[in-house]
Amino acid sequence: MAKVPSIDLDGCTDCDGCIEICPEVFQRNETMGYVEVIELEEYPEEEVLDAINICPGDCIGWEYV
Ligand code: SF4
Numbered sequence: 654m655a656k657v658p659s660i661d662l663d664g665c666t667d668c669d670g671c672i673e674i675c676p677e678v679f680q681r682n683e684t685m686g687y688v689e690v691i692e693l694e695e696y697p698e699e700e701v702l703d704a705i706n707i708c709p710g711d712c713i714g715w716e717y718v
Pocket of ligand 1: 660664665666667668669670671672688704707708709710711712713
């Protein structure tokens with residue numbers, strides 16, 4: 654099973670904090686405008702945790718896929 658970050662867009666305030674703190678994982682979808690997780694083989698746990706901790710919407714978590 655892979656551990657993949659996920660964003661609950663209902664709680665997202667579009668603050669861009671996750672993109673600033675962890676641009677290798679989070680980006681803004683240029684067509685749709687929302688924040689999304691970049692598809693990677695593996696995710697840097699510490700950096701994603703930093704993003705989870707600063708997210709004002711408390712809307713970043715892990716999914717096991
Ligand atoms: S840090 Fe949280 S609230 Fe801010 S853009 Fe990222 S997911 Fe949205």
